[in-house]
Amino acid sequence: MLLQRVLTALLLFPLALLLVLWPSTEIFAPLVAIGFLVAIWEWTRLAGVTNEGCAPACWWHRR
Amino acid sequence: MIFYGLWLLRDSGLWPLLIVIGVLWWIVTCQWLRHFAFGAAPTRENQLIKLGAGALVIFPAWVAGMQIHGQPPYGHWWTLLALAIVWAADIGAYFSGRLFGKRKLAPTISPGKTWAGVYALLSPAPWLRVSAAGCSA
Numbered sequence: 600m601l602l603q604r605v606l607t608a609l610l611l612f613p614l615a616l617l618l619v620l621w622p623s624t625e626i627f628a629p630l631v632a633i634g635f636l637v638a639i640w641e642w643t644r645l646a647g648v649t650n651e652g653c654a655p656a657c658w659w660h661r662r
Numbered sequence: 663m664i665f666y667g668l669w670l671l672r673d674s675g676l677w678p679l680l681i682v683i684g685v686l687w688w689i690v691t692c693q694w695l696r697h698f699a700f701g702a703a704p705t706r707e708n709q710l711i712k713l714g715a716g717a718l719v720i721f722p723a724w725v726a727g728m729q730i731h732g733q734p735p736y737g738h739w740w741t742l743l744a745l746a747i748v749w750a751a752d753i754g755a756y757f758s759g760r761l762f763g764k765r766k767l768a769p770t771i772s773p774g775k776t777w778a779g780v781y782a783l784l785s786p787a788p789w790l791r792v793s794a795a796g797c798s799a
Contacts, residue, residue, distance in 0.1 A: 601760075619742045624732035631727060632665035635720050642720075646712035647704045 668725055672732075677725050684722020691715070698771055751783050758782035 618630060671677070694700060694715075701708040731741045759779035767775040 615745070616742070619731075619745065620738045624728055624737070627731050628669055628724075628728050629665070631724060635665070635724050639716060639720055642716040643713065646709050646716065 664721065665724060668721065669728070672728070677729055680722045680725045681729065684718065684726060687715075687718040687722070691719075695768075695771060754782040754785070755779035 618627070622630070668676075668680075701711050727741065727744075730744065731737045733740065755775075756779070758781065759774075759776045762776075762778035765777045766773070767777050767780060
């Protein structure tokens with residue numbers, strides 16, 4: 600578990616560095632927005648919002 | 663879509679307002695943690711409250727981040743500094759909790775956290791790590 604955490608951090612650190620330092624804010628903003636959207640989705644699940652009663656169009660979204 | 667709308671409004675005076683709202687909301691959130699039973703029941707109304715709470719965290723955070731990042735000439739580095747402080751504090755809290763953590767901080771809210779982690783957080787160690795990294799770079 601610890602090893603996995605450390606390896607993940609070592610792998611992701613250069614990527615995070617690159618993401619923050621390299622792009623202009625016009626590029627940085629949508630990239631971060633995508634990440635934040637994932638966070639929002641996670642939050643809706645924590646808040647107890649589910650797809651039950653949702654149209655068949657999003658059946659694939661249910662797991 | 664909301665993110666894009668916020669981006670278009672970046673020079674409108676809405677951004678500073680949102681940042682202030684975001685900061686104020688975090689103070690409210692601390693009070694919520696003290697009375698954590700509030701909104702715990704899975705009712706429709708509580709769901710809406712939680713979605714609103716999430717929005718009040720996410721959108722001001724994004725706006726504030728972009729505000730910092732877009733500030734020439736060192737905005738990118740300020741953004742990195744903000745992240746680095748959080749990283750260093752979390753890493754320090756994690757390891758000190760692992761090594762010394764005995765007394766639980768808030769078992770009902772977050773069962774893994776210990777007081778040892780808090781002490782590491784408040785100690786000068788995170789600031790030292792960040793500044794050491796900054797000086798060596």
